[in-house]
Amino acid sequence: MQAPSLSFGQITKFWMPLAGTWLMMALEGPYLAAIIARLDRPTENLAAFGIAFAFAIIIEAPVIMLLAASTTLVKDFTSYLALRRFTYKLGATLTLVQLVAVIPPIFQWIASDLMGLPSEVSRLAHHGLTIMLPWPIAIGYRRFRQGLLIRHGMTRRVVYGTALRLATMTATAAALAQVPNISGIYVGATALAIGVIVEAASSRIMTKQLVAQLNGEGSLTTDPLLVTQPAIRRFYFPLALTSVLAMAIQPTVTFFMAQSRDPLQSLAVLPVIHGLTFIFRAAGLSYQEVAIALVGNNWEHYRQLRNFGYALATGTAGGLGLIVCTPLATFWFQDISGLPPHLAKFAVLPAQILVLFPAWSVWMSFQRAILVHARLTTPVTWASSLEIGTVAVLLMVTIKTFSWSGAVAASTAVLLGRLIANLYLTAPVTRARQQPVKHQIVRN
Structure with missing residues (x-):
């Protein structure tokens, strides 16, 4: 039987929203850094933001491929439940790792003894990483849900979620920047944390109908x-x-x-x-x-x-x-x-x-x-x-x-x-x- 056609135009239409999502994600770090640079003590706060952001990225790295895993594995409600359970476990484990990392003596040992950071930068980075504790589980859950959207051809909804995250970050950062004498690290870290939480919540709303559809279709998984x-x-x-x-x-x-x-x-x-x-x-x-x-x-x-x-x-x-x-x-x-x-x-x-x-x-x-x-x-x-x-x-x-x-x-x-x-x-x-x-x- 001849395979159904797939044109360049169809592939482009499917791909472009995802490319836009990556481009928007590339903007969030420089954007927040530009805001921090305009607040008090920009040098220390920019350095602390860079350190906290790097720590958070490394800790949440294992959840990045949940997008590919969800796109590949979730074929029915049974596989959806299985991967969701795995996502929760992975997110909770990485959150625990980050929680251990922000225990003051442990973070002090990493930041000061191993990395040789100045005490003020170390202190600010510690606060920033603590604020970003929701990152691993929120990002993991969001990528799991977005995989469902991609599998069902709803790539525009993925870019809507990313746009919502950037809008939330912008509003949060703009509001916090008005607080007198606030440190830039608090502005940047809080904006990032709230942004990913909002995007995770939006991804749940966007996939609610899909999950109900999977539940109604029964099991398609032939191999347990x-x-x-x-x-x-x-x-x-x-x-x-x-x-x-x-x-x-x-x-x-x-x-x-x-x-x-x-x-x-x-x-x-x-x-x-x-x-x-x-x-x-x-x-x-x-x-x-x-x-x-x-x-x-x-x-x-x-x-x-x-x-x-x-x-x-x-x-x-x-x-x-x-x-x-x-x-x-x-x-x-x-x-x-x-x-x-x-x-x-x-x-x-x-x-x-x-x-x-x-x-x-x-x-x-x-x-x-x-x-x-x-x-x-x-x-x-x-x-x-x-x-x-x-x-x-x-x-x-x-x-x-x-x-x-x-x-x-x-x-x-x-x-x-x-x-x-x-x-x-x-x-x-x-x-x-x-x-x-x-x-x-x-x-x-």
């Missing part, structure tokens, strides 16, 4: 192994570990750059380069759930999604190249990003090295989507381990042996690390496509 907690753990643990490993790349890069040639310049331009590349990488990051939802149990739409991925990879890499490989680079880094002329010039070469990074991010998202859809998640973790290992080795060699500039070494290492991970996943993806998904179970 799909919905047991041990099976879900076997499926999800590699994905959670992948998120944690991905979070480890940035600290690794920062550590080596601090010991490189031109360390201050490299550390100064890295966030600006990262921000620029993320704009184009967001398109690829959002493509993972698109491919999971649309590829079909028997890979009916693999070819169409692959071809769309080719176009997306070409467009994102071309868009980045149009900026960093032309006179627009000076305009972006100097006029838009506000770098001094010498730093704007310094940022160009590292940014040019990363021109292909958005394309390889699309490739990675598509590969992960195929493996997650096939319930073969262990290779995803091995690829991430190989990626961070490659980054660390290349940084060590280029900085310690060849004395490269830190920014150039970092860009080269990150680009080649991603390529190695892409190449590693080629064989598992080929194997995954050799049998229909509907006959596979949650095993690795």
